[in-house]
Amino acid sequence: GENVEQHPSTLSVQEGDSAVIKCTYSDSASNYFPWYKQELGKRPQLIIDIRSNVGEKKDQRIAVTLNKTAKHFSLHITETQPEDSAVYFCAALRANNLFFGTGTRLTVIP
Amino acid sequence: GAGVSQSPRYKVAKRGQDVALRCDPISGHVSLFWYQQALGQGPEFLTYFQNEAQLDKSGLPSDRFFAERPEGSVSTLKIQRTQQEDSAVYLCASSFEPGANYEQYFGPGTRLTVT
Numbered sequence: 001g002e003n004v005e006q007h008p009s010t011l012s013v014q015e016g017d018s019a020v021i022k023c024t025y026s027d028s029a030s031n032y033f034p035w036y037k038q039e040l041g042k043r044p045q046l047i048i049d050i051r052s053n054v055g056e057k058k059d060q061r062i063a064v065t066l067n068k069t070a071k072h073f074s075l076h077i078t079e080t081q082p083e084d085s086a087v088y089f090c091a092a093l094r095a096n097n098l099f100f101g102t103g104t105r106l107t108v109i110p
Numbered sequence: 111g112a113g114v115s116q117s118p119r120y121k122v123a124k125r126g127q128d129v130a131l132r133c134d135p136i137s138g139h140v141s142l143f144w145y146q147q148a149l150g151q152g153p154e155f156l157t158y159f160q161n162e163a164q165l166d167k168s169g170l171p172s173d174r175f176f177a178e179r180p181e182g183s184v185s186t187l188k189i190q191r192t193q194q195e196d197s198a199v200y201l202c203a204s205s206f207e208p209g210a211n212y213e214q215y216f217g218p219g220t221r222l223t224v225t
Contacts, residue, residue, distance in 0.1 A: 006152075032211035043114075043201070043216040044153065051211070089152045096166045096210045098143075100152030 002027045002094040006101025013080050014109050021104045023090035024072040032093035033066060033073050038103075039086045047088075048075070080108045112136070114217035116202050122223045123192045131187045131220045135204030142185050143214060144177055145201040153201055159185060160208050192224045 003026040013019050025033075034049035050057045050064045050073065057064050061080075066073040077084055085108045090101040115134045123129050135142050141160055145153035146169075155169040161182035170177070174193075179185040189196055199221050203214035 004152075034213070036216075043218050045216070046213045049213070091152075093211050096158045097155045097169065098153075098210050098214070099155070103150070103152050 002030055002092050002097070002099040004090060004092050004099045004101045006090050006104060008104060009102065010105045010107070012107045012109060015080060015082060017080055019075075019077045019080055019084070019106055019108075021075045021088055021090070021106070022072060023074070023092075023101050024070075025092040025099075026071065027092070027094050028068075028071065030092040030094050030099075033064070034091050034093075034098070035064060035075050036089045036091065036100075037086045038089065044089060077106075080106075082108050082110050084108050114202060114204050114215050116200075116217040116220050118220060119218060120221050120223075122225060125193060125224055126191050128188065128190045129192055129222060131189075131200050131222070133185045133187070133202030133204075133217060135183065135185070135202070136206075136215055137183075139204035139206050139215075140208050141205040141210070141212075141214075142179055143203045143205075143210065144185070144187050145203065146171075147199040147201055147219070149198075156187070156200075158210065189222075192222075194224050197222055197224045 031052040036044035038044040063076040087103045091098045144156040147153045158166040159179040174190045176188045199219040201219045202217040
């Protein structure tokens with residue numbers, strides 16, 4: 001099956017700085033890569049996704065890049081705000097299964 | 111409109127008991143997924159329904175786990191003879207489109223604790 005690794009497991013940044021979270025996947029057939037944000041005790045919510053025919057996608061302060069050759073993708077958050085503090089999960093799709101990474105706990109320090 | 115809802119939100123079961131977890135997806139959503147999320151981990155796929163058809167159950171950890179969606183709407187995940195390792199949050203997600211390559215809307219989860 002697919003194996004998704006995510007780094008770092010924890011990340012602290014000053015408010016206004018950028019945050020980068022990286023994921024690798026093992027199955028070259030994976031073709032859809034969403035990122036979910038999960039606040040403490042709440043449900044995961046999609047923040048951005050990218051398909052394998054695109055190398056980069058941006059939505060306001062959030063961007064995702066995909067390198068299919070190296071089989072890795074990254075989440076970039078610019079101008080971080082305290083409300084960005086949460087656990088972020090990357091995922092890779094194989095068949096009908098989304099395989100999630102182990103999560104990154106992002107803390108934005110005011 | 112209403113999002114995905116799950117019930118109960120919390121369930122405590124004694125080892126060996128059977129439990130049933132309910133998911134009400136967003137109305138009209140074709141796809142429904144069940145995930146198991148252990149503490150500090152990402153969700154792990156259990157099973158996938160397209161309407162009433164269970165197209166993939168490869169993630170169910172044992173034959174004690176059973177899921178159904180008889181009318182293509184509400185789904186129930188049943189765990190028989192619960193074990194301590196079944197303790198986790200069980201998340202349900204639904205999607206308007208068939209397949210998993212579209213946004214999935216998650217429910218709040220059911221936290222199952224097996225004592």
